[in-house]
Amino acid sequence: MMFKMLKNGVLKKGIITTRYPKVAIEQSLRCKGMPFVDMTKCTKCEDCATACPVNAITVTDTVVVDLGLCIFCGACERVCAQDAMKLSREIELASKNREDLKVKY
């Protein structure tokens, strides 16, 4: 019985996880990563800042996205009429300093 499970199950399955970070992770096509702002399109209408449920976006002369607060929900992307705000596929966002998480565009 045990033999059957090992043969058909565990051994057949093999390893299903990835040895990250030694091996690059296989990202899903719908992966939600760091919000990216295309400043050539942005009209600073503040719609994204209003829609953000965690108030991670501050719009002044620049657009600042605080990745320490961001939950990668994509609300900003959806409200952006200019198509300027997009969730990128960038997911390696670790930082030793909280200030570095504030990304300025």
Add this chain to the structure above:
Amino acid sequence: MLQGAMDGPSERNEFIDTLTAGLKQMILSSEIERGNCTISVKLENLSDFIAGIVKLGDLDLVSIHASDERQAREVFRLYTIFSMPASKFITIVTDVDPAKPSFKSLTPIVYAANWYEREIKDMFGIIPEGHPDPRSLVLWDSWPEGTYPLRKDFTWNTKVSPVQTPYPFRRVDGEGVFEIPVGPVHAGIIEPGHFRFSVAGEPIINLEIRLGYVHKGIEKLSEQMSYNKGVSLAECISGDNGFAHAIAYCQAIEDIADVDIPARARYIRTILLECERLYNLFRDVAGINLVTGFNPGAQYAYSMQEEMMQLNDFLTGSRFLRGDARVGGVIRDFGKDDLLKIKEKLDKFKEDLDILVDMDTRMPSFLDRTKTTGVITKKIAKDLDFVGPVARASGIDRDVRRDHPYAAYRDVHFDVIIKQDGDVHSRYLVKVGEIYQSMNIVAQLIEKMPDGPISISIDNVPEGKIGFSLVEAPRGELMHWILSGKDKPFRHKIRDPSFNNWLAIEQAAIGFVGNIVPDFPLINKSMNLSYSGNDL
């Protein structure tokens, strides 16, 4: 949301008609909307009225909660909600005078009211007179007395200064009786909760659970957030039930706005709800295998959980299905390829699971450990209103998906898995059975998938209306109840299934046939409750 719109006038007063003349006299006013009955009763009659109606029939308590309506009506309001098997809800509304904030406790009549009333006392300062256990429940020990966070005069960002007050635990005295305190910090860095065992040797005499260490003020916070933002908040209430919470929240708002969402959105919601159930149940099966000491089986089931979460990631870009629910529908449509991939994966899981279940159910060491361990009798499960797989393993035939169908559950056929023994093995079998049923449901949905839009916009959510929704989350019946305010909830009550089922662990540990301390991890894993969902 619910059946009833098609009900003829003959059925309208069905519930009230069954009441005796004495009970009818107590009713101040009654209203029936879409088959759901709202009855207004005077405070002094509340306990007599409820004693009367619970005698009449098969009523399950869904929630008791209060709301601070002093600005509009100069009263606190108590809402007591029962569900009836025939797809109907009964809400009993009672006004409480703010000058004398107390009511006669319902716990001696409906045992399940116990924790709800203690919660009302903590959050609103409305005292349940004659409650057998008047200790604090949800707020932490050092919360200052006389500060009630859900009252409207308490602003959400108030900082309170802690006052040291020890919590009076129940004590068991006697020769050779010892107490084993466990937690709130646990070895496995799980969530925080304190367990206090009273033992004589190994057998457990009493277990008392103290929760509330991660109380976050979600209900208060929700009153500050617009409906669209609230979906993100609902997702965070209990991490691995996030999608169920989000859908329950959305459905409550759709109930207030009285809109029907497109069929395709309902189907996609249902598929994702079942995906969430699947990865939760794989993990539960793995946990039970792990604690019985059968590591290969555990890793095998964990690998299925991992694959399921990778499938979630593929479908929505989030392993926990975050960010795909929205008020009025769903955010992402699925193509034919996606649906095909789900189907392929599930067929493979079915084969994999067959091997594991075949082995588990024939292995003496697994059966020895799980059978007769942590028994919950049907009577206790009924009296204390347990929900979900825990209740179904004790012979309670209750499943929201069938009893009060939402999303696309009306369009699919499935069995509700019931076992009678109430032990860990029954819970294991119920969970395994539900995995097969989930796969079955998803297969049917993929087959029938309708075309069309995936969401509608809801612009106008009327003020002062009540929206209510029940969802069968992986752990059981989940409720979101919203009294709408101006563009955001005026009062948002959430009842996670774990809130009902934590008492099940206390009961199961004491048990029917005497459990010993090493049985506790197994009992705990067989229920696998959420601390975060309980500590709102």
